[in-house]
Amino acid sequence: KRMGLGTVAIAAGPSLLTSCMDHGMEGEAPNVEDGIFNNPLKIPQTISSTSTLSAQTAMDTLANAKQTPVLGYGNGLLGPTIRAQKGQNVNLNFTNKLSEHTNIHWHGLVIPATMDGHPDHMIMPNNSFNFQFPITQQAGTNWYHPHLHGLTGKQVTEGLAGMFIVESPEEKALNLPSGAYEIPLIIQDKRINTNGTIQYNPTMAEVMSGYMGETILVNGTNSPFLEVVSRFYRFRVLNGSTARIYNLVLSNGADFYVIGSDGGMLPQSESMKSLLLSPGERADVLVDFSGAKVGEMIYLENKQFSGMGDAQGVQGYKIMSFNVTNAEKDNFALPTALLPFTKLSGATKTRPFKLTMSMGNSREGMHQINGKVFDSDRIDEIVNLGSTEIWEFDNTDGDEAHPMHVHGVHFQILSRTGGRNTILPQESGWKDTVLVAPKEKVLVILKFEHKGKFVVHCHNLEHEDDGMMLNFEVI
Numbered sequence: 001k002r003m004g005l006g007t008v009a010i011a012a013g014p015s016l017l018t019s020c021m022d023h024g025m026e027g028e029a030p031n032v033e034d035g036i037f038n039n040p041l042k043i044p045q046t047i048s049s050t051s052t053l054s055a056q057t058a059m060d061t062l063a064n065a066k067q068t069p070v071l072g073y074g075n076g077l078l079g080p081t082i083r084a085q086k087g088q089n090v091n092l093n094f095t096n097k098l099s100e101h102t103n104i105h106w107h108g109l110v111i112p113a114t115m116d117g118h119p120d121h122m123i124m125p126n127n128s129f130n131f132q133f134p135i136t137q138q139a140g141t142n143w144y145h146p147h148l149h150g151l152t153g154k155q156v157t158e159g160l161a162g163m164f165i166v167e168s169p170e171e172k173a174l175n176l177p178s179g180a181y182e183i184p185l186i187i188q189d190k191r192i193n194t195n196g197t198i199q200y201n202p203t204m205a206e207v208m209s210g211y212m213g214e215t216i217l218v219n220g221t222n223s224p225f226l227e228v229v230s231r232f233y234r235f236r237v238l239n240g241s242t243a244r245i246y247n248l249v250l251s252n253g254a255d256f257y258v259i260g261s262d263g264g265m266l267p268q269s270e271s272m273k274s275l276l277l278s279p280g281e282r283a284d285v286l287v288d289f290s291g292a293k294v295g296e297m298i299y300l301e302n303k304q305f306s307g308m309g310d311a312q313g314v315q316g317y318k319i320m321s322f323n324v325t326n327a328e329k330d331n332f333a334l335p336t337a338l339l340p341f342t343k344l345s346g347a348t349k350t351r352p353f354k355l356t357m358s359m360g361n362s363r364e365g366m367h368q369i370n371g372k373v374f375d376s377d378r379i380d381e382i383v384n385l386g387s388t389e390i391w392e393f394d395n396t397d398g399d400e401a402h403p404m405h406v407h408g409v410h411f412q413i414l415s416r417t418g419g420r421n422t423i424l425p426q427e428s429g430w431k432d433t434v435l436v437a438p439k440e441k442v443l444v445i446l447k448f449e450h451k452g453k454f455v456v457h458c459h460n461l462e463h464e465d466d467g468m469m470l471n472f473e474v475i
């Protein structure tokens with residue numbers, strides 16, 4: 001079952017093999033070990049959108065009862081869940097208590113460019129920045145993380161990430177499971193050294209395929225379990241990994257009722273047996289445990305898949321367990337209609353983004369968009385404020401999966417051709433990140449409502465840090 005990363009390079013062609021050999025290939029297979037699921041799932045604390053936040057170093061217990069030095073927005077890995085109301089003004093005073101520069105990008109929030117956390121925006125050690133912006137979008141599951149060119153993968157892997165949930169009165173009126181029955185699940189993989197430290201120093205092969213850790217954490221918990229009662233739950237699932245794609249299933253064959261995707265709620269829920277989620281994507285799902293027996297353990301698992309590049313999906317494994325502790329009746333019924341959704345139309349321009357590779361002798365700049373590597377000073381695309389466009393992410397010549405993400409807008413997926421030719425429920429509705437698998441071409445429609453300089457990039461963070469990112473300016 002073990003799969004060497006070497007296989008990845010061989011599949012990508014002889015030139016890469018040569019260049020990788022020059023740089024020395026190391027690294028074991030991304031072989032996830034099944035846990036024993038004896039650690040209670042950590043639930044990040046919740047803070048309001050008018051408070052303070054700092055990036056700091058901390059110690060956390062991630063694996064083998066060893067103390068791990070981590071980064072976080074609190075006392076351990078990750079950060080608090082920020083909850084904001086639609087129509088509210090966010091006011092977060094952020095302090096960088098790290099010894100390196102950082103910043104915050106509010107992934108999924110459609111806000112002014114000056115608040116968006118462009119890589120140009122650096123917050124130096126011991127400096128503060130006051131993030132102030134209005135929440136104008138609908139209820140949904142968003143997140144926040146650093147966004148520095150060349151350092152994003154490292155800082156996210158070391159622990160800087162958190163959820164940002166937008167709520168609204170319309171959503172409240174749906175009476176979805178809340179409180180103890182609404183649980184964030186931030187899924188991330190890490191490579192943890194035997195001394196407890198997190199290893200993040202991508203090899204050449206990992207810059208190609210993406211970093212794959214052997215330990216899967218949920219909310220920063222290794223081998224977690226969650227005690228549940230036999231009723232409906234709402235899970236806000238975030239793939240917070242740098243590169244690993246998940247194809248989630250429940251071990252008892254139960255459905256995920258998908259009620260929302262990246263940018264908010266779907267018009268109606270759709271039931272799915274599996275949930276494909278690439279880095280940066282979110283799925284808002286309901287799970288009905290009412291058929292489960294007390295004492296039962298139901299696992300959240302990754303089901304083996306293919307077609308996403310050789311390092312992805314090569315094995316199935318368990319991620320966490322839901323331990324059913326009590327029989328409880330809820331009288332929750334799935335709403336037939338969720339929130340209204342309007343289809344975008346009337347695009348005036350189609351803009352191509354060709355996802356390309358260049359195998360040089362340098363380990364930087366291999367991943368490109370339209371043949372270009374990120375240059376912060378160069379504006380690659382100019383877009384008119386208020387216009388609607390179709391963006392074409394073209395991976396027809398590619399061998400790797402690229403979850404493409406656009407800042408400053410939400411989009412809708414129009415089509416996917418060349419590969420699986422489907423748009424999944426968690427890909428419908430308002431999106432900001434879309435998986436573009438090898439050989440695929442994906443068309444999205446977007447409307448630009450904020451002026452300024454934003455980025456479009458691959459959310460495989462090793463690819464992003466390698467330069468797979470362009471600037472666009474809305475004027």
Ligand code: C2O
Nearest residue numbers: 105107147280405
């Ligand atoms: Cu979640 Cu530009 O990133």
Ligand code: CU
Nearest residue numbers: 106107108407
């Ligand atoms: Cu983003």
Ligand code: CU
Nearest residue numbers: 402458460463
């Ligand atoms: Cu990519």
